[in-house]
Amino acid sequence: MNIRIKKLDLLILRSFMGPFVVTFFVVLFAFTMQFYWLYMDELIGKGLGVWLMVQLMALMSATLFPFALPLGILLASIMTFGSLGENYELVAIKSSGISLFRFMRPLIVFIAFIAVFAFFFNNYVIPVTNLKSYSLLYDMRNQKPTMDIKEGIFNRDIDGFAIRVGKKGKDGQTIKDVIIYDHTTGQGNNNAVYATSGRMYPSPDNRYLIFELHNGCRYEEDNSRGMNYQTRMNFGKWYKVFDLSKFAFTRTKEELFKGNEEMMNVGQLRYNIDSFYKKREFTTRDIDRYLDPYFSIYQKRHKDSVLYQQLEQYKGRTVAYKQSFFDIVPDSLHQRTVQTTESNLRNLQRLVGIVSADTKVQSEKINSFEIAWHKKYTLSFACMLLFLIGAPLGAIIRKGGLGMPVVIAIVFFIIYFIISSTGEKLAQQGAVTPWYGMWLATAVLLPIAFVIMVTARNDSPVFNKEWYVRMWSKIKGRFVKEKKEQTPAAKR
Structure with a gap:
């Protein structure tokens, strides 16, 4: 009996591993391509090398790992148990006295290990990949497009210059009918260069663009002395060099992005949350220190002072003024x-506004950091939750392959994603607490998982298409029978 159970465990593990590996990488590839299509318009045409694009896609694939893993587990579990049910292997196993939960036990242990691994990956690897991927994406999105000089159109990519080329040769270097306006002086088109032909090519290190112009002239106007002077210089060959350093790809220091909550692990998030709580508490206390100078009655005074002795006389007593405050103040001091x-x-209003704004910012920071802290756990727990939904669901529908299992898996994942995103948005807006918003999807789907598990254990036909077909046939047959019985009575 023990040997049979061990073989059974190996059977279910082998049956699960194949679909799991395939579906996980397919889902990860789909998410990565979705990211690429989202930012494709901002990255194409900037002269970014293939290696940079491969590096970005690899880093973004790692950041999408926590999202692809739960969906891969859900798909694989539905496909595995659906295939076993379709081939009547589940029926044979249940008929031998082994329950569905016992059959699921090796996979539950395996998914538990996957969830623990996902947490550590999400806690230690994802912050690093987020830092590198988002800093690289920021630099690539802010990279200037490559310089593209088209025929008959003025190009202003180089600051301070307008360049027009009438015609370009097939080699991409030969140019004709060239006009270059120099606007670096800020006085309009006072410096211009015209040439009938020439060559355009980059320097060996690609830092400069060299225009080798032939048979042309230069015009320079000088309006500095209130008189218009124009100088004309003809040339047979003349070189104009443009600096292309601003088109080179440069990296921003990664340290500038480390303050974001997505670049931190659980320990760093908890440390920052405690720090923001203390800052908010100190900010609230500071309001007393700001307002004390404007309320002289609350200021500490020496016991020998006249004001202190006068205030002590009225301490604990209610004083009713029979006249207004301005009746007491001399006329000369009214204004x-x-x-x-x-x-x-006005000063009090400004100080209260500053404290209120600081408190609001700190509260928003606390919210965002607590959301990131809970996300470290919810994404890992989603692996187990979606498996508890997918495995019994596959046993119920009894369909393998990529048809019905994929549809059902996507539906449940969309439901999970919508509820999770809604809870996160509500937490970000402060409508609910972070823990409530981040665990909302789990709280909603966990009872559904238990219902599906009980349904699968009892072999309920709720998700069986044939059961609905048979029920509809019975209902339809009953209506037809009643109609036939009523027809002869009507004829009589």
Whole structure:
């Protein structure tokens, strides 16, 4: 009996591993291509090398790992158990006295290891890949497009110059009918170069673009002395060199991106959350220190001072004024008192606004960091949750392959993704607490998983198409029978 159970465990593991590996990489490839199509318009035409694109795609594939893994597990579990059910292997196993839960046990242990691995990968590898991928993507998106001089169109890619080439040769270097306007002086088209022909080619290190112009002239105007002077110089051959250093790809320091919550692990997130809580507490306390100077009655005074002794006389007593405050103030000080009061109120409003803005920013930071902290766990727990949905669901539908299992898996994953995204958005907006928003999808789908598991254990035909066909045939037959019985009665 023990040997049979061990063989059974190996059977289910082997049956699961093939679909799991295939579906995981297919889903990861699909997510990576989706990312590429999203940013394709911003990356094409900038002269970025193939190696940079491969590097970006590899890094982004690693960052998409936590999203592809749950969907791959869901697809593989539905396909595996659906194929076993379709081939009546599940029926044979159940008839031998082995329950569905016992049959699922080796995969539950395997998925638990996968979930633990996903957490460590999400905690230690993903922050590094996020840092490298998003910094590289930022530099690539901000890279200037490559310089492309087209025939008959003025090109202004090089700052301070407008270049027009009438015609370009097939070799890409020979040019004719060339006009170059120099706007570096900021005085319009006061410097111009015309040439009938020439060559255009980059320097050996690609840092400069060299125009070798033949049979032309240069025009320069000088309006600095209030008089118009124009100088004309003819040339047989003349070189104009343009600096292309701004078109070179440069990398931003990765340290500038390290403050983002997506680039941190659980320990760093918890440390920053505690720091922001303390900062918010100190900011709230600072408001007393800001407002004390404007309320002299609350300021600490020496016991020998006259104001202190006068205040002590009225301490704990209710004083009713029979006249307004301005009746007590001398007429000569009315205007000054009003101006001082208005100034103090404006200062108080400004200080309260600063404290309120700081508190709001810190609260938003706490929200975002707590959301990232919970995401480290929810994405790993999603692996187990979607397996508990997919395995019994495959046993119920009893269909293998890439047809019905794929449709059902995508439907459940979309439901999970929508609920998860909605909870995260609500948490980001402060409508709900971060833990509530991030665990909302789990709380909704976990009862559904238990219902599906109980349904699969009891061999319920709820998801069986044939059961609905048979029920419809029975209902339809009953209506037809009643109609036939009513027809003779109507004839009588």
